Amino acid sequence: MMRLLALLLVVLLPSAAEAHRLRVFAAAEAQGLAGHAFFVGGGRAAGAALTIVDAAGAVVFTGTTGPDGAFRWTGPGAGFVVTVNAGDGHVATARVGLPDVAAAPLADPLAATLRQEIAPLLARIDALEHRLWFTDIVAGVFLLIGGAGGLLWATGRRT
């Protein structure tokens, strides 16, 4: 059993960069917004249902993400909520420019350029914040084993 477990861990852990939580990243553009939907640590969510709601709560766009999970929408406004639904219980939302970013700075060419320049950085930070850390995985495994040990100790029995 332990050999099997060790084998499983060796096989599974180094490749454990893939995982299971839907996230949507969206950034404002000069007109509208763009972003992508992804599963934490790995694959993009292709063809997932996409809804964009503006600051007033009106639905301004419904559609699906592209083959690479990306989407781009052009239209007026300054605050949006983007919702992506993979259809099987995975739903993610992102807020863009709500409510502190007013429409005026967006029209400013310098602000628009800045926004464009930092968009990849924001995407990178979002991806870093939502990846699986090896230390967390190891911690989880040992929390489970330690929890069982604690339970055995608390019940005062010997194995």
Place this chain on the structure above:
Amino acid sequence: MAHIADGILSLPVLATGAALAVGLSALALRRAGDREIVRAAVLASVFFAGSLIAVPVGPSSVHLMFGGLMGLILGPVALPAVLAALGLQLMLFGFGGVTTLGVNAVNIALPGFVAALALRGAIGRAGPGGAAVLAGVVSALAVLGTGGLVALSLALSSPDFVPAARVMILTYLPLAVVEAAVGAAAAGYLHRARPGEWLGQRAPA
């Protein structure tokens, strides 16, 4: 896939799932001996780490669940094991949701337990090859059962999910084949390494 997030399921579905998870876990743990607790921790670790590896399939992504294997080795203790592992995945990675913890644990653990219960006697009597094949069948049934329960949870919560739930069951079919292979390989190994002990039975003293 089986990690349903917060804010999707309706209250009756959430409440039923939570009540089932807590009640059945308490029953299972009360009856569990020391060996079961140690086994549960080992398999919960396997489930915890193994189910982190997901492969994108269309708009969704799938991962191994080891439901059949846990049902065979742990019996009813599979439920608290899954509950603990899902709780940690939620705490450490934000997978699933707080309110859906019970529903998700029941969806993953219950079909494996039921399938294992049904075929356990036959596996106990079978030779090494037969036991591996039957364990593969249990694993496949567990995956399909989980797919069915996830679809049912979504369909009961909102009729909007019915077409999506139908599509989702199709993504479970390839997963069932892979799980069957993993379950059969593990059972074949256990049958040789721990004959007479791995089906939740105590070793002959």
